[in-house]
Amino acid sequence: MAKITVDLGAPIKRLSTGIAGLDDMLYGGIPEGSQNMIIGDSGSGKTLLSFQIAYNAARSGIPATILTIDQTANDLLRNALSAFPGFTDAKELMDKGLLNIVEMELLEEFKSRESITYFISEIVKGVRMNDSKLLVFDSLSVLRALSADDRSFTRMVNYMVESFHNIDLTSIITMEVPPTSGDSAKIPGLYEESMFDGVIRLSNMKRAGATEHLTSVIKLRFSKYKSSTTPLEITPNGVIVRNRQASL
Ligand SMILES: Nc1ncnc2c1ncn2[C@@H]1O[C@H](COP(=O)(O)OP(=O)(O)OP(=O)(O)O)[C@@H](O)[C@H]1O
Numbered sequence: 001m002a003k004i005t006v007d008l009g010a011p012i013k014r015l016s017t018g019i020a021g022l023d024d025m026l027y028g029g030i031p032e033g034s035q036n037m038i039i040g041d042s043g044s045g046k047t048l049l050s051f052q053i054a055y056n057a058a059r060s061g062i063p064a065t066i067l068t069i070d071q072t073a074n075d076l077l078r079n080a081l082s083a084f085p086g087f088t089d090a091k092e093l094m095d096k097g098l099l100n101i102v103e104m105e106l107l108e109e110f111k112s113r114e115s116i117t118y119f120i121s122e123i124v125k126g127v128r129m130n131d132s133k134l135l136v137f138d139s140l141s142v143l144r145a146l147s148a149d150d151r152s153f154t155r156m157v158n159y160m161v162e163s164f165h166n167i168d169l170t171s172i173i174t175m176e177v178p179p180t181s182g183d184s185a186k187i188p189g190l191y192e193e194s195m196f197d198g199v200i201r202l203s204n205m206k207r208a209g210a211t212e213h214l215t216s217v218i219k220l221r222f223s224k225y226k227s228s229t230t231p232l233e234i235t236p237n238g239v240i241v242r243n244r245q246a247s248l
């Protein structure tokens, strides 16, 4: 009888977000090669947080791409640097090819499988330009609006996520969701959320006339995580997640 050997594989590698409090909630960072969503209310910090994660990866020598669909690459960069004036080396990282910001303008509905295949192949082409290990996709909300119905939207997102998985890309995909969905990992318009390995939820909370931002990890496959809801602060030197256990 042949002896069966069980290969338990190497421990998972993680991509640090570069944000101490968030890394702490994620037990070290986002599992490499995983497909993740940052969902949340409008203005809750999805674009800035995902920008910073890509910027931090690039600073540590990991090539990253930010694909913007919501706005032009220039507008995204200009606003991110106006929010984070401390990120003085962002342009240098772009010149070195460590941080790529690319835009895609989508005007027409996705009517055929060919148009979806073309769209995804263009993303993969963009990612290969600097051999990116991390892709930030901002945001899925436009794609939903351009899909004929939720079934075709789900099919498209599934195909996109599978394509990223097949090339071992770690992705962070943003999407605006209404505040009512609470702690559920359910994403409006998607029939099936199991395609995403991780879901981070951001929200706005009005307190004493000011808006506070909150973050919580609501799903993380392959890893433990802390599910507490934690304040997220946008400062000139970047996002701070004030997790009690983390040293800032
Ligand atoms: N240039 C800036 N300077 C200072 N604060 C900013 C700047 N841009 C955005 N902010 C603050 O950061 C918060 C988060 O902005 P961000 O664009 O990341 O939100 P979002 O979740 O992507 O919103 P949307 O759903 O509208 O795309 C905003 O509510 C705003 O308070």
Ligand SMILES: [Mg+2]
Residues within 6 Å of the ligand: 046, 047, 048, 070, 138, 139
């Ligand atoms: Mg945004």
